[in-house]
Amino acid sequence: MLNLRKTLLCGQCFRWQETAPGVFSGTAGGRFLTVSQKDLPLLKADPFWCSYFDLGTDYDTLQRQLAVLYPTLREAAQLGMGIHILRQDPWEALCSFILSQNNNIPRIQGIINRLCGGQEESLPPIMSGLRQQKSLHPFPSAETLAGQTEQDLAPLRCGFRARYLLDAAEKVASGTVNLEALRTAPLEEARRQLMTIIGVGPKVADCTLLYGLHRMEAFPKDVWIKRAMAQWFPGVAPSSFGPAAGLAQQYIFCWVRQQAGRTVSHK
DNA sequence: TGCCAGGAAGGAA
DNA sequence: TTCCTTCATGGC
Numbered sequence: 546m547l548n549l550r551k552t553l554l555c556g557q558c559f560r561w562q563e564t565a566p567g568v569f570s571g572t573a574g575g576r577f578l579t580v581s582q583k584d585l586p587l588l589k590a591d592p593f594w595c596s597y598f599d600l601g602t603d604y605d606t607l608q609r610q611l612a613v614l615y616p617t618l619r620e621a622a623q624l625g626m627g628i629h630i631l632r633q634d635p636w637e638a639l640c641s642f643i644l645s646q647n648n649n650i651p652r653i654q655g656i657i658n659r660l661c662g663g664q665e666e667s668l669p670p671i672m673s674g675l676r677q678q679k680s681l682h683p684f685p686s687a688e689t690l691a692g693q694t695e696q697d698l699a700p701l702r703c704g705f706r707a708r709y710l711l712d713a714a715e716k717v718a719s720g721t722v723n724l725e726a727l728r729t730a731p732l733e734e735a736r737r738q739l740m741t742i743i744g745v746g747p748k749v750a751d752c753t754l755l756y757g758l759h760r761m762e763a764f765p766k767d768v769w770i771k772r773a774m775a776q777w778f779p780g781v782a783p784s785s786f787g788p789a790a791g792l793a794q795q796y797i798f799c800w801v802r803q804q805a806g807r808t809v810s811h812k
Numbered sequence: 813t814g815c816c817a818g819g820a821a822g823g824a825a
Numbered sequence: 826t827t828c829c830t831t832c833a834t835g836g837c
Contacts, residue, residue, distance in 0.1 A: 645817090645818055645819085647820085647832095648817055649816075649817040652817080652834095652835070653818085705832080706833090709820090743821095744819085744820065747819090748819060767819080768817085769818065798818075
């Protein structure tokens with residue numbers, strides 16, 4: 546069963562926050578939502594959110610399949626039980642992870658909020674219905690960003706990443722990089738195309754593939770994962786985690802971050 | 813001031 | 826290919 550806290554606060558997305566204990570507010574697909582764990586049936590009934598939270602995929606089975614591969618992975622998978630890989634907008638995911646490089650999560654969130662024109666106000670909780678409305682601060686399109694300059698982006702305070710964002714915008718807006726086509730392209734080819742964007746290396750490409758294009762076999766390797774793989778899975782190739790390697794990566798990421806005390810509590 | 817953060821890029825081995 | 830060094834920025 547989907548665990549909202551683990552899914553929304555485990556570093557795969559940057560536009561959600563816990564606005565009250567157990568209550569999460571965030572933006573996706575131009576919609577703003579305030580939701581808590583008890584609202585899961587309502588999410589299932591809404592086509593957009595059902596897809597966004599990937600409620601049609603059997604994560605319990607995936608989790609069990611991963612857990613039997615390695616004892617350490619079993620431990621990580623148990624901690625990560627309930628994590629879903631969100632179906633985020635690929636353009637937004639690409640930008641988010643371009644901005645993530647050499648950066649920390651709170652500051653990434655700040656930059657993205659400024660990029661979208663501000664923070665959304667959380668909606669008051671009520672007892673029934675889904676608390677959603679049209680977002681006042683949707684993510685800017687590639688076309689919008691493509692017309693801007695580094696000076697225009699100065700207020701974001703994203704530093705050297707501004708020119709990466711602009712190059713991504715130009716390539717996506719012009720069709721030089723066709724994100725939708727990367728959903729079905731061979732993984733290595735999709736990766737290669739993303740890496741034609743200045744400032745997009747293997748890690749940002751893999752994050753875009755996993756979190757934006759739902760390529761579950763993609764396995765982003767950041768410093769945390771590299772350390773964890775070296776210590777706990779020496780000699781193990783990500784491909785040995787199978788077609789849901791990306792989910793394994795997310796379990797491991799949350800697990801090592803929790804061990805280091807660098808994440809929210811997983812109740 | 814110095815260190816750190818979900819890297820990328822270029823060059824050397 | 827893999828490893829190492831440099832680059833570049835804001836927050837604490």
